[in-house]
Amino acid sequence: MNLLLAAVGFTSILGQVVILRELGVAFYGVELIYLLSLGIWLFWTSMGALVFGRREVPSERLVIALFPTFGLLLFLDLIFIRGIRTLFGGIPGTYLGIGSQLAALTLAILPLAILLGLQFQWVAKYSVRSGGTLAGAYAVESVGGLVGGITATLLMTLGFQNFTAGILCALAGCSAPILVRKWPRVGVKRRYQLFWALLFTLPPALLLPLSGALDRRLTRINHPHLVETRDSPYSRITITEYQGQYAVYENDILTFETETFGGEELVSLAALSHPSPRQILVIGGGSEGIVAESLKQEPDQVLYLELNSVLLELFERVLPPEFTAPLKDRRVKVVEADPRKFLDQLSCQDLILVGMPPPDSGLSNRYFTQQFFKACAPLLNEQGIVAIRLGTAGNVWTELSLQRNAAVVRALESVFPSVLVFPGESLVILASRSPLPQDPAILVGRLHKRGIQNRLVTEPYLHYLLTNDRFEQVRRQLSQALATANSDDFPVCYRFSNLIWLSKFAPALINSDLARFASPGTAFFLAVLAAGVIWLAGRGSQRISGVLLVFLAGLSGMIGETVLVLQYQTTSSVLFQNLGLVLTLFMLGLAVGAWAVNRVSSRLGQESGLPPRLGAGLCASLLVLNLMLATALRVFGINSLVLISFLLFLLGTLTAAIFAFVSLLGYREQTRAVSPLYSADLAGGCLGSMATGLILVPFFGLSLSLFLVALLVLPALPLVARLKGRDS
Numbered sequence: 001m002n003l004l005l006a007a008v009g010f011t012s013i014l015g016q017v018v019i020l021r022e023l024g025v026a027f028y029g030v031e032l033i034y035l036l037s038l039g040i041w042l043f044w045t046s047m048g049a050l051v052f053g054r055r056e057v058p059s060e061r062l063v064i065a066l067f068p069t070f071g072l073l074l075f076l077d078l079i080f081i082r083g084i085r086t087l088f089g090g091i092p093g094t095y096l097g098i099g100s101q102l103a104a105l106t107l108a109i110l111p112l113a114i115l116l117g118l119q120f121q122w123v124a125k126y127s128v129r130s131g132g133t134l135a136g137a138y139a140v141e142s143v144g145g146l147v148g149g150i151t152a153t154l155l156m157t158l159g160f161q162n163f164t165a166g167i168l169c170a171l172a173g174c175s176a177p178i179l180v181r182k183w184p185r186v187g188v189k190r191r192y193q194l195f196w197a198l199l200f201t202l203p204p205a206l207l208l209p210l211s212g213a214l215d216r217r218l219t220r221i222n223h224p225h226l227v228e229t230r231d232s233p234y235s236r237i238t239i240t241e242y243q244g245q246y247a248v249y250e251n252d253i254l255t256f257e258t259e260t261f262g263g264e265e266l267v268s269l270a271a272l273s274h275p276s277p278r279q280i281l282v283i284g285g286g287s288e289g290i291v292a293e294s295l296k297q298e299p300d301q302v303l304y305l306e307l308n309s310v311l312l313e314l315f316e317r318v319l320p321p322e323f324t325a326p327l328k329d330r331r332v333k334v335v336e337a338d339p340r341k342f343l344d345q346l347s348c349q350d351l352i353l354v355g356m357p358p359p360d361s362g363l364s365n366r367y368f369t370q371q372f373f374k375a376c377a378p379l380l381n382e383q384g385i386v387a388i389r390l391g392t393a394g395n396v397w398t399e400l401s402l403q404r405n406a407a408v409v410r411a412l413e414s415v416f417p418s419v420l421v422f423p424g425e426s427l428v429i430l431a432s433r434s435p436l437p438q439d440p441a442i443l444v445g446r447l448h449k450r451g452i453q454n455r456l457v458t459e460p461y462l463h464y465l466l467t468n469d470r471f472e473q474v475r476r477q478l479s480q481a482l483a484t485a486n487s488d489d490f491p492v493c494y495r496f497s498n499l500i501w502l503s504k505f506a507p508a509l510i511n512s513d514l515a516r517f518a519s520p521g522t523a524f525f526l527a528v529l530a531a532g533v534i535w536l537a538g539r540g541s542q543r544i545s546g547v548l549l550v551f552l553a554g555l556s557g558m559i560g561e562t563v564l565v566l567q568y569q570t571t572s573s574v575l576f577q578n579l580g581l582v583l584t585l586f587m588l589g590l591a592v593g594a595w596a597v598n599r600v601s602s603r604l605g606q607e608s609g610l611p612p613r614l615g616a617g618l619c620a621s622l623l624v625l626n627l628m629l630a631t632a633l634r635v636f637g638i639n640s641l642v643l644i645s646f647l648l649f650l651l652g653t654l655t656a657a658i659f660a661f662v663s664l665l666g667y668r669e670q671t672r673a674v675s676p677l678y679s680a681d682l683a684g685g686c687l688g689s690m691a692t693g694l695i696l697v698p699f700f701g702l703s704l705s706l707f708l709v710a711l712l713v714l715p716a717l718p719l720v721a722r723l724k725g726r727d728s
Helices: 001-028 031-050 061-083 100-128 134-157 162-180 190-220 262-272 291-295 309-318 323-329 339-345 370-379 400-413 438-447 461-467 469-480 490-504 520-537 542-572 575-604 612-635 641-666 670-714 714-722
Strands: 226-231 236-242 245-250 254-259 281-284 301-306 331-334 349-355 380-390 418-423 425-430
Touching: 001 031, 001 061, 001 100, 001 162, 001 331, 031 100, 031 323, 061 100, 061 301, 061 575, 100 134, 100 542, 100 670, 100 714, 134 162, 134 190, 134 575, 134 641, 134 714, 162 236, 190 226, 190 469, 226 309, 236 309, 245 714, 262 291, 262 309, 262 349, 262 438, 281 291, 291 301, 291 323, 291 349, 301 309, 309 331, 339 370, 349 370, 349 438, 370 380, 370 400, 380 400, 400 418, 400 469, 400 490, 418 461, 418 469, 425 542, 461 469, 469 612, 490 670, 520 542, 520 670, 542 612, 542 670, 542 714, 575 641, 612 641, 612 670, 641 670
Parallel strands: 281 301, 281 349, 301 331, 349 380
Antiparallel strands: 226 236, 236 245, 245 254, 380 425, 418 425
């Protein structure tokens, strides 16, 4: 039965990663979708764990039948997600309505999540009936999840498409009964069972070699003019071509098309503001013409840092030579590296051109923070300029757009004394240690002297840009805005990007000023209020105290995990690839925590039971860990992947240890513990995931969120005191 428990964990985590990646692409890479999807997943898994909770042990045949059912549902779910925008009548390139989005997310997640919750409950009961404990079953399932997370990351690293990983997961689910069941040696019964087992396994096995062609066919649902699609460590890249015009999508967001003016505007405004740019550093966006436009300035060298090597590979293979030729120019040096990690190896730049997407996600926000600008400053020569751009409306800004733009400007102003904003087709912002020219005659003179022929940034355009009323109006609006500087620890832009996204479905948010509620005092009040409610609720029976204790552990663990995941995205940006690895490290902690407490219980013996002080120590350790994490993020920052991995492991260990402690101390009959405790654990995780993404991080930042979690853990100590021993 341990193998079946491990199979539940393996297919659960691998399937979860596959589905989250697909949903991220289906909803245009909005990171909020990851958190909402994870919250919905955990909620419905907890509901699945409650289904038939009073039923002691189902038949073995029924338990085993759940595995091929999961495999079939997963395959159908992949097809459904690819067609969500078509099925719900979405207009290409636009968001579905909020009702349609929530309905689509629920339909994509509910069947699988309920099935997995039911699956663990039934298999765990079988394990307990065979002499095991709920803590032991939880540990074994977590080990399976550990392997599933490693597999998800390994498949992406080896170049497998996410769709192929989904087929492999479906195959694993369908074949699990063959691997773990004890088959009769001879007779009709053996042939009958083998026939049905092979029948369920055959479809995904036959589909596996066809997964690449099927992947492309399903991608054409949303991209009928598909040329190429590939999953990279950072996103899914899709290239289309129609009548000679190429378009490039990342997570189905249009990022570049061959007729754009974006590269010309960014480069020309920055280069003409510098007397003689000889050394130019381009960070991202080189494929959309920024490198080609930089070469018009006749520099000595253009250093192009590209985060996504798969993107370069696809451009080289797919785009016509005229679009890739600038990257082969003798003056251009292409480096495939994470720009934030590579900056400390550079010096003496005249221009730093940041061509990354706007700070609408954790992936892109890391290039618009105080920390990033501080890393750029030492690289610039005396008159050096750093240039960024923000996609925004040309003439009318909502309150949310103003606050987001002002947060980036504040971050620049905290590093550079001279900041200049150009309200063009997109918002181009220049920053330097030296005064920046605002006289159009200076820029026009340099344009003519260099003999540059532009399509957009011409002499009339420069005169209009610097002399129209909008130029001064934007300066005044940004200077008067009460905005906090965008930073790694407090990603203000992440908050406003989420609110801007939500305002598409709730227009009342467009001109709201919710930032005034984002104060430490408000956060402290809400946390104390929530802690008080939990403490009052726990004054009931011992059973309620145990359920609340597990709920708090799941809540705290998920909030801590989500904060560390966002921090990991800020420091490394490869969450799309390593989502499985991040989940794996937490799952490893879950396995170790449950195993350790179960081991202690078996050594003490059934009569002695677990001492309540052990639970108090575990809860106190979780509280201290959150305080330490909050302090480290605020004072030092956590930039090491090894350290983030270790902290995720510790969070998982303490979360599972508290779960195991309650199950072993509070329940004499272990089968009765499975449904309520597993559901409480998942419900806490659901609330933690959604609260972190929607409220805590956007409004209070990473470190303050962890301080608030520590306050929420405080009621766990009196709850432990109520667990006096096993009930009947």
